[in-house]
Structures are given as structure tokens and as C-alpha cells.
Amino acid sequence: MFSIMEFISLKNVSLKSKICxxxxxxxxxxxxxxxxxxxxxxxxxxxEIPIKIDNMxxxxxxxxxxxxxxFSLSKYIEEYGDFx
Amino acid sequence: MGTSLEGNxxxxxxxxxxxxxxxxxxxxxKAIADYINKLKNKELAFIQDExxxxxxxxxxxxxxxxxxxxxxxxxxxxxxxxxxxxLRRLEENDEKDKLxxxxxxxxxxxxxxxxxxxxxxxxxxxxxxIGILIERMTTLDKFQEDLLDLLQNIDKYxxxxxxxxxxxxxxxxxxxxxxxHNPSIFIVSGIGPAAEIVRESEDRLKEFLREYDLEKMSSGxxxxxxxxxxxxx
Numbered sequence: 001m002f003s004i005m006e007f008i009s010l011k012n013v014s015l016k017s018k019i020c021x022x023x024x025x026x027x028x029x030x031x032x033x034x035x036x037x038x039x040x041x042x043x044x045x046x047x048e049i050p051i052k053i054d055n056m057x058x059x060x061x062x063x064x065x066x067x068x069x070x071f072s073l074s075k076y077i078e079e080y081g082d083f084x
Numbered sequence: 085m086g087t088s089l090e091g092n093x094x095x096x097x098x099x100x101x102x103x104x105x106x107x108x109x110x111x112x113x114k115a116i117a118d119y120i121n122k123l124k125n126k127e128l129a130f131i132q133d134e135x136x137x138x139x140x141x142x143x144x145x146x147x148x149x150x151x152x153x154x155x156x157x158x159x160x161x162x163x164x165x166x167x168x169x170x171l172r173r174l175e176e177n178d179e180k181d182k183l184x185x186x187x188x189x190x191x192x193x194x195x196x197x198x199x200x201x202x203x204x205x206x207x208x209x210x211x212x213x214i215g216i217l218i219e220r221m222t223t224l225d226k227f228q229e230d231l232l233d234l235l236q237n238i239d240k241y242x243x244x245x246x247x248x249x250x251x252x253x254x255x256x257x258x259x260x261x262x263x264x265h266n267p268s269i270f271i272v273s274g275i276g277p278a279a280e281i282v283r284e285s286e287d288r289l290k291e292f293l294r295e296y297d298l299e300k301m302s303s304g305x306x307x308x309x310x311x312x313x314x315x316x317x
Binding site for chain 2: 013061
């Protein structure tokens, strides 16, 4: 069955909820950057830059966390296809 | 200070919508578990600015991209063309910070050559170039070959004039490129402060490039000269 993906903005979500969300996905934060379970900064896979918790997007596909910008989102679509 | 909406409704999404007007959202553990489940089922994505994802998706579905998709058989060049359209949209929307930010990212990932390709698309030069190629097209294969050659060797076909260039140096550079590569179409592109330099140089360039016809794309902050080699039949 065809389904349309839902988008939820993290812009107005509290830091506490974002931390809980990250923990539920196996990540954590130092309050500024997204960290992996070993405490290393998670890098945007297309730009290789650390991802700030205030600018992260979390996308399907083995849980992809990226920096919110047109370049990375375009690369994501190239790799995984459109969101619909 | 956070505003807890936990327990206000049965739908976390409804809670989210309400929270926008009340301050920062607090999600319940159940809501987070539901979201994670949906994410894993590819039913949901967490974003920041809705405009960003909307713009990217619009571009991927635009007719212009579908056209490029058909004729540019190189994944990286095609991606740069898409970035060029994105730059153009950001410019049209007057989103200067995002525009500069994206330019910087393209430059860092693809160097000056990649940025030139994206800007070539951003400024509508590729579309006019394609128009000229079509006017002169003999076969579709040759058209595709020429298009790919242009994008792979953009600096043999286009002089991107910088705002601090001296007119004399710019003319010398144009003549050097034309003498070295003998392009059938040669473009001089001046954007922003460089537009005036290109305008000032037009007459001198015409003198040097007598084997070419001139066509212009001209506006206040853009001056683009297309020198088209005169065809002999």
C-alpha cells in the first residue's frame, strides 16, 4: 500500500525530548553535538561535519542523522530516493 | 521553560501541533517510542526547517531536472546541476545566508570547478547554452557528447570573471582560452560586481573574437556574453 511519509519538525521540541529521542536511537549528546554511543561526534555522512543537536535531521534508512541543509538532504535523496 | 503536553491527547502529532503555540514541546516516553517505531518503518522523518526539505523535494521533481536527467549521463555532474537549480531558487527567494552556505558546501566538496558548474546552472547559462546547441544540433548523440564535454571541461568554454579582475587581464585571459581550445561556443560570465567589467570589455572582446557572433544575457547584476562561432556551410 502506498503511504506518504510524515515530517515532524524538531525546531520547537525541548532539548530533553531530543535527548530522549537520540537515546532511543542509540545516540547521545554533549548538549551541543550529536554523539555516538562511544561519545564520538557523529558526522554528517555527506559533508563530514559534526552535527549540532539544534540542526539535526533524523531520516529513515538505518537511522541517518544529518545536518539540516540542502546539500545533505539532496545527497540523501540521491542515495535513498524521495521521502514519499 | 518547557511546556509539558503529556497526556493532553491520544495523538503525539496532535500534541506536537498544539505545542508550537505554547513553547517547547515535551514528548512523552510513549510518543518517542511511537515516533522511533514509525521512523524505523520509514513512515516518519524528523526535520528542522520544513522549507528546506520542501525546496529539495520540489527541485528533484522539477521538469528542468528531468530534462537534465535525460541528457547528462554523469551522476556527479547531474548532482551539481541540481545544486545549481537550488542556488537559483534560494537567490529568487532572497535567502542570502542559505545561498552562501550552500555555495560554501559545494565549493568544499567539489572545489572551484564544481562551484562553477553549479553557478553556470544557477544563472541560467546552461539552459541558453543548451538552446544554442539545439539550434546547431546534427544528432542527439553529438548534442549529449557536447553537453557532457562542456560540463567536464567547463573552464575551456567559460570565463567566470571575478569582481576584482582588471579589464585588461580579463580580456587577455579570454583570448588565451579561445586560442588554446578553439571552442564553438565561448562564454564570458560576469555576475555582481563582475557584470560591469564584462560590459566594459564587450567591444574589445568583439574585436578579438571576430570569428564569433555575439549574443547577450543582460540584466542589472548579470552580464553574460555568448560568443558563437560563425558556422560556414
